[in-house]
Every structure is written in C-alpha cells, then in structure tokens.
Amino acid sequence: MKKLILTGILAVAGLATTMNAQIQKGNWMVGSSLISSRFGLNTDAGYDIAIQPKGAYFIKDNVAVGGYVTLGTSKVSKDSGTQFTYAVGGLGRYYLSPGEKGVDNLLNHGRWFFEGNLGIGGQSTKGGTSTTGLDFGVGPGYSYFITPNIGLEGLVKYAGVTGFGNEGLTSNITFNLGFSIYIPTSKAKQVVNDVK
Template sequence: MKKPLLALCLLSASFITNAQTDKGNWMVGGSLGSIAGQIAIGEPSYGGFGLSINPAAGYFVKNNLAVGAGIQLTPWIGDEFSFGYGIQPFVRRYFGKGLTKPFAEASAGYSGFISAEDGRPFFLTANVGSGLAYFITPNVALESRLSVSAHSGSDWEYVALMPAITVGFQLHLQSLKRAKPQAAIEGE
C-alpha cells in the first residue's frame, strides 16, 4: 500500500512542478543575497554596500512574461549601519527555450531605511536589470542578475544610483488547473 501511495504522490508532484515559464504558472523564490554599492547625487551622501534578501512571487500572464512583487530587506554598511526595507512590484520577460533562459526585469516601488542617526521616510525606487536563469531541474532555476536601482528622497532632493550583482533561485510551479493527470482528463 505504501509503494502505490508514494508513486501516486511522486506522479502528482511531477505534474504540478513540471513547468517553467508558461502562461498560468507561478514562480516563487528570490535572491539569497546581492552585493550593491551606492553613488549618491546631491545630499545626503550614503556611500557603502549592502547585502540583501529579496523574497518574491510572480504569475505568468503570458508565456515567458511574469508579473509579481518582491520584498527588499537590506542591512547597509557605510558611514553608519542602517537597515533598508521595501516592496516592489515587477515585470519579468524570459527569452529563449531550454535549460538556460536570459531574462530582463523592471520594478518600481517604495522603500525606506532605519538608521541610528535618523529614520528616513519612504522614498521612490526603480530598478532595471537583466540576468540568466539556469534550470537545474524542470522547476528550479538558479539565477544571476546585474541591475541598477535609482532611489530618490520623498522630496526629490537627491538621487542615489545602486549597481548590484544578485544571485538567487526561483521555483516554477504549474497551475493546479493545468496539472490534472492524463487519467483524470480522459475520465471526464
């Protein structure tokens, strides 16, 4: 009894997770860390670097085109220690077929940070980048990305540019509506 049940579970999991970038599918993951520097134009000048954790989830509205949102959590080391946070909706476009898929991504949202000296209000953030997703299994991709972010104070008194190199992963999950085993489809 245990063997047939295990086989059924594995078969069901393969139908649910045997997807990549098709319409109706989901992706969940994010960057495990990114190394970024900051170049400030105007005041204040916050030089330094951060190491961030950015969980994200997206939905494929079209083949190779996903929309979603990510959360940014970044301890920042510079003149003083601070902690950045934010939320950014994104659009991501994959190109090509096969195990290796290049992608381009754009996002915009609000961020803020907390520091020992002062807490800044939310500020606007925009990000563009491109990268490469390598599918190590049909549903797990390792990713690397090069991007640049622009941050502006709430009163537009300064702009900070942040180039970043990011490494992460994504789980690509097939929609449950599309994941029906063939026997269930034939029986309908």
C-alpha cells in the same frame, strides 16, 4: 550501448521541452534574491547584504508579473553608521526565447530575462542621511535550471530610491544571486487541495 544513447537523447529532449513549460502562461514563480553589492576584505571594511523574496504569475508565455519585498543592511566601514534598506512593490519579468532576435542562450538549460521593479521604499542611516519614496530598478539576468522546476539566478540591476529625506536620490548597481521555483498551475491546485 544503443539503449543507453537513446535514453540519453530522450532525457535531454525531455529536459529541453520541460524548460519551456515552466515559463508558460498560468504558471507561478516564487523565489528569493540574496543581494550583495559590496563585501570588504580589510579588517574595518564594510558590507552590503539584503534579501528580496519575490513571487510572480505568468500572464502569458515568457511574461510574468508579481511582487517583491526587500529588507537589507549595510555598513561602509567600522566607524560609519549602519544603513537599513526596505521596499515593497511590483515586478515584471520578460524571458527571451532561444534564438530570439539573434540572441542564443549560453547554456542549453537556462534562459536570459529582463526584470524591472517599481514600488515604495527607503534607506536610512543611523545618525545620517535618509531617503523615502519611489523604489525602482531594472536589469538583465540569467536563470540556470538545475531541475525542470528550480532555477539558480544571477541578476545585475540598476536600483535606486528617489523621494523625500536628506538625500533626494540614492542609486547603485547590484549583483544579485538567488533561486526561483517554477510551479505549474496544476501542481499549485494539487497542493491547495492537499492542504484542504
């Protein structure tokens, strides 16, 4: 029984130390968000769905910079036109350390973060309005690590596009669900060498 308890304590301690390791300087993060801000339940209700692949490099502990691409479609109702959304740009993330500024993690296996993005994008509705220009967004998120290198993520984000077209500014609040894979630089080099 003592061996079982000791093994459990060592496993939890090992996970706690590796949880900090994946967001250290020199590591990579790749993943995707499935963006969903509206799903209608009526027979003629609409939908709003997009996918946002992203990748980032940790320039220092807890700070990652990288890029993203967004492709999506939405429809307000059965009779409305279909809207297409597209964007490409840069993103930044800052992960809060446990206990930082009095903020403790809700769960021991996760991290709070703030994400911001800036790029070029647009929205166009078939037979309707369109906007093309500056794509931007900012919001808080939480990454729950189901393994030391894979995190399930939730992100609430204010997102908008401002620029040219029929509408000068379009914006909304999105709730994003997705995942990220955190790759230590040593493992990335090993994969590159294996491919060669």
